[in-house]
Amino acid sequence: MSSDLRTTPLFALHQRLSARMVPFAGYAMPVQYPQGLMAEHLHTRKAAGLFDVSHMGQLLLRGPDAAAALESLMPVDVIGLGLHKQRYGLLLNEQGGILDDLMFVNRGDDLFLIVNGACKEGDIAHIQKHIGQRCEVVPLPDRGLLALQGPQAATALARLIPGVTSLVFMTGNHFDWQGHALYITRSGYTGEDGFEISVPSNAAEALAQALLAQPEVAPIGLGARNSLRLEAGLCLYGNDIDTTTTPIEGALNWAIQKVRRPGGEREGGFPGAAIVLAQLQNPQQLTRKRVGLVALERIPVREPAVLENMDGQHIGHITSGLLSPTLNQPIALAYVEPDYAAVDTEIFAMVRGKPVRMKVVATPFVPTNYYRG
Template identity: 55%
Template sequence: MAELKRTCLYDLHVELGAKMVPFAGYDMPVQYPLGVMKEHLHCRAAAGLFDVSHMGQVLLTPLDGDVASASAALETLVPQAILGLKPGRQRYALFTDDAGGILDDLMVANRGDHLFLVVNAACKDADIAHLRAALSDRCRIEEITDRALLALQGPSAEAALSALVPAAAEMRFMDVLVTDSDWGEVWISRSGYTGEDGYEISVPEAQAEAFARKLLADEAVEPIGLGARDSLRLEAGLCLYGNDIDTTTSPVEGALEWAIQKARRTGGDRAGGFPGAARILNELETGATRRRVGLLPGGRAPMRAGTEIYASAEGGSPIGAVTSGAFGPSIEGPMSMGYVDIAHAADGTELFGEVRGKRLPARVVPMPFRPSTYKR
């Protein structure tokens, strides 16, 4: 087995008492002494600090100096309208394949003269190879390997970060900012993966530990591990790549059509032109045969990934399966998401999940399970 990589904050995690586990090829903190439940609730009530330095950070710089060239080039790989993205803003996007499946989900920021991409850790090598193979004649593709990436999430995030970087207070959801600080040049986006207001901050590796310690010195901020990160994102109805979306799922099946702007759809001025466009555009018009839905189990036991879903309490074949499931500390009950046949995907539909040989009831519900609190 390949040796696990470590982020530049590994020693700090150990010092803070983190339990370390393998994740996407890295040795990462799954929880701290506070414990997953309390970490989750603290992030909802105050602020949590996450090390997400395992994620890929990529600069896409146009060879002709015009960011519109890089935006147009990237549109050949994603169904999103990157040309319509204004400087200082970012957008959720999807790399698709020729069959209309999802290769990865990512964030794309327009930083004036180039694009900044954040991709998933497990996919970053493949994503960068994909970018280089397709776009090297139009863009310089540079993987950033000397910067840490931190996420500061929760209602106290603005106060904690703006005490160190005052300009952060003026940002709104999906704004991006590059600015100087006492910890070098920081790259900030007002976004995250918890459903809370918050930020993702790229900071030079050499200053990352000092920056993290300064944030943690704020009594509102606690370190948060992968365990609570997962329950937070699930309450927010957000997908985990490799679980809830992958090459076997299309954006429409994944209930991600909201992320495909009008310009890229049938009738738009830049419709199609991305991998899998024929299938994706057809599904946008006529629908898919299955759909990702939220599920609220009737009891206290979570229906976890792999649980088969049935239309009735007895007999019949599975009509879907759970892809993510956990106990939701904020909603004080179990929650799941998964795929079901479109005939059973309407909100309010009663379905049954088979748990340890018994079929237990679950109801299809809209997501997020808990309202998001982004600062718009």
């Protein structure tokens, strides 16, 4: 491992747990533990997995104009978000390309944002540049972030923090654990019920150990985090969405609330609005679209495999692909020309020079298990 990699507050714990560490987003991160990726993935689907996501960026926006200011950077409804409600957001450039995807919560006194680890410095600089004069931008480098995911996550976490059972999907609140101020949301990146826990860095390891002491909980690495999110049909920034893809190309129309769409009371007013709203109103303008694919043979298809039609013409490429541990079937996310985006369309992925039959399917590949109350 390179000595110039940053470490999270759980680095020593990962080493004691014999994790295999890899560089990720400038950090030394655990890709898997001795039980292995497959076991970790399946454990999360049936019990509860603990993930170190402290490489992610955490920041606050403060001030009476904070919601309106943030809304000027994203095509989502920030102003109308209720107290302690969480929402998915997209920072866009002037071409409508996605600078990053993020989660944000209205905490009343501030907006709490969680951004991708590899993008956090750029995101903070972008936000500071464009709205720093309208609200206070406060990075939180001294906080860790833990994700506890799986159908038994609530049972395990409630032993330590009983109040968390009051949360439902995409809500959050302030909690206390042994005198440490936590902010917990009921959300995650696996398609399962679960929680993301913002914790002071100096308490992160103790909290992680207390969670791992629960019989349902096992440590889970980046490898299974990736396979879990892909089964849930969730995008990985840098693979499935980036600065060259718009929300509409990325099939993220659902993330744009009615109030920001054509005819809505706060239509437009975000970077790239003319392009994004035109694509939303006229999908025939699109030259490509993100879709889900399953292979009809048991041959894993990985990014960046080329996709072809029946006549051998190039029609797209894979952006994320692997053998699904839950389904025991190859799955992938891909961009294809719009004529090939309809469910049940058959196309070919080129794997080591040979065509593998694939079919367009709806996502998620594995049904989600969010707790909505």
